[in-house]
Amino acid sequence: MKFWRKSPETLAAIIALAMFVTLLPGISGCSVNNSSFSRVLDTIQYGGSYPLSEGAEFEARRFDMVVARYANAVKTSQLNHFRDVYRRVRHNYVQELGDAVLIDAAIDGVTSFEFEGEQGTIASRTVVEMGLDAMMASLDPHSSYMNSEEFNENMISTRGQFGGLGIEITLKDEIVMVVAPIESTPAERAGILAGDLITHVDGEDIRGKGMIYAVSLMRGEPGSDIVVTIQRGDLDPFDIELERTIIKVRAVRWHIEDDIGYVRVTRFSERVEPGIVKAMNDIHA
Helix, strand or coil: CCHHHHCHHHHHHHHHHHHHHHHHHHCCCCCCCHHHHHHHHHHHHHCCCCCCCCCHHHHHHHHHHHHHHEEEECHHHHHHHHHHHHHHHHHHHHCCCHHHHHHHHHHHHHCCCCCCCCCCCCCCEHHHHHHHHHHHHHHCCCCCCCCHHHHHHHHHHHCEEEECCCCCEECCCCCCEEECCCCCCHHCCCCCCCEEEEEEEEEEECCCCCCCHHHHHHCCCCEEEEEEEEEEEEECCCEEEECCEEEEECEEEEEEECCCEEEECCCCCCCCHHHHHHHHHHHHC
């Protein structure tokens, strides 16, 4: 107690943090991202690192052996990362899970994947993430693992505003395909169409390099220029030059039919709530 009398500010801060954690579940509309602060809250709320039982640790070591067989160098940081996700799944999932079932799914995700290259030559991170992808996918259709790049991309999409071209894309045979241009964006004004394939960005071939890499090249500072190479049907490939701008994805649309207002949420993002409020006000007006 002598320490607290000498440092009342520290005691007050701890009490305030404890009160905040107690009230956190009842605060409407709040979310805590994957920051250092959220990990502090996890530690207070859920008892820290969720230590593995002897049986769970035994199962985790089975996955370690698979990593050692496939990876070119076993990195302790990657094995620790796997254990961290493994702990959180065991502790937080909606139902009790068998340790062997989780690890079997992770191992199958690695051993059944056709890697490019020989065993023992794959990056440690790649092997671990393949295991985590498979383990999370085995839980239910709505669970998945996101690495740091995918998480950051998800946060950008959630904010509903970014610097870019204004296209929704997907992958088709490892080639970026345009799902649709977004209304009133550089992509729509330049004539990019649904079904167009984007093969190059600023002369760089992006085929087979994945969605995240392609998006990282196409997004950028508003006002900067970019050239994309389009493959459209049987036409010869052609270049389109565009200027990036701030893309504000419209999350809510509305219209009136026979004195009834219809509000449609086109995508979930941080812009949904203010969009609904504006739609309701416009309908009433």
